[in-house]
Amino acid sequence: MSQPNQQAVIELLGVLAYGELEAFDRIAQDALMAPDLAGREAMSALAVKEYGHFQKIVEYLRDSGADPAAAMQPFVGAVDSFHQSTAPSDYPEAMVKIYVGDGFAADFYREVAEYLDPTTRRLIDEVCGEYGQSEFLVPTVRSLIAADETLASRLSLWGRRLVGEALSQAQRVAAEHDAILELMVGRVDLAEVGRTLARLTDKHSERMGQLGLNA
Amino acid sequence: MSQPNQQAVIELLGVLAYGELEAFDRIAQDALMAPDLAGREAMSALAVKEYGHFQKIVEYLRDSGADPAAAMQPFVGAVDSFHQSTAPSDYPEAMVKIYVGDGFAADFYREVAEYLDPTTRRLIDEVCGEYGQSEFLVPTVRSLIAADETLASRLSLWGRRLVGEALSQAQRVAAEHDAILELMVGRVDLAEVGRTLARLTDKHSERMGQLGLNA
Secondary structure, three states: OOHHHHHHHHHHHHHHHHHHHHHHHHHHHHHOOOOOHHHHHHHHHHHHHHHHHHHHHHHHHHHOOOOHHHHHHHHHHHHHHHHHHOOOOOHHHHHHHHHHHHHHHHHHHHHHHOOOOHHHHHHHHHHHOOHHHOOOHHHHHHHHHHOOHHHHHHHHHHHHHHHHHHHHHHHHHHHHOHHHHHHHEOOEOHHHHHHHHHHHHHHHHHHHHHOOOOO | OOHHHHHHHHHHHHHHHHHHHHHHHHHHHHHOOOOOHHHHHHHHHHHHHHHHHHHHHHHHHHHOOOOHHHHHHHHHHHHHHHHHHOOOOOHHHHHHHHHHHHHHHHHHHHHHHOOOOHHHHHHHHHHHOOHHHOOOHHHHHHHHHHOOHHHHHHHHHHHHHHHHHHHHHHHHHHHHOHHHHHHHEOOEOHHHHHHHHHHHHHHHHHHHHHOOOOO
16 A cells, blocks of 8 residues: 555544444434434434444554544544534434435445555455345335324425535545545546546435435 | 333333443543553443443343433433532542442442343343452552542441432332333232341452442
């Protein structure tokens, strides 16, 4: 692994690790909004899963000789800003945020992982491949919107806002941290960037559709 | 296992399970008050451990043919009241609450477990025996109070309030749920109740002393 590439890997795993730790704490809080113990248990289990991802990335960073706290620190501001500007106001919003937000982030990390060494790529695929297991979210959201038409349009709007905020924080991270960008510069032409964005958007629309919402 | 005894076991495991689920969510929230990522990681790891306890008890209830949600439901009010009346206002209060509160609860459950069948007793000993592993709390609290004298007296007061609130909720639970009390009635004389309370108080004072606080 060349030096600049290693720096990019550490930065990428740093933001991913902090994102998982933050997701753990936020989802554990969201769990308190569940209307019953079954929902609360399911949400808490999701939070614990995010903590497991966090641990895997931290171990990988340590094994690579990197300091996990130092790798995460530069991204605390952007990740916290995202969550502060997208604090769910109720349980349905919390569920959509987890399904749509985690899904979008996972797709993004897997796209970038294509440019990394196979070992790091495997780790990211493993950690980001699990968001689909939160499948209790889909039937729960669908049954809620089936019983409440205005909820569906509110949640559709919410899904669009989530992606807007995520993209604006991603831009901030990219602007402040060169290594990740440099990884792709010279290897990616503008058309490929366009295709990547199209893939991310398509998958986002697909997830919104699975929830019964308009992207 | 006789019928009334079985009812007592389900009630006891119900309140213990809900206590662990609530502890998970509360400690995950407390983690956000940590001043650095290391503290946040340590607190989050504690929360995840509580969730592991919750899962073990839920599995045990299911294997015994009981409905975990039904077993927990009657205790939601008392456990939530305890946490609402003892919401920590900062990180030091959160750490003392976990160390002192969890320790006191663990001792209490282990005292009651003495009256149960060996299998249930083993489960309770296992689940309640782990609170001591939160040993990062002790040096962290000690170093904070070494640097701040008024903090020590505020936290000593806080520790006394925690135990007062815990006892008042325990009394409420005992008054509303006969089975647990009946388990001990006729088998325990007043002197034994006194000795049990003395043991609980001694261990509480010991924990406060470990933190460098006055009980």
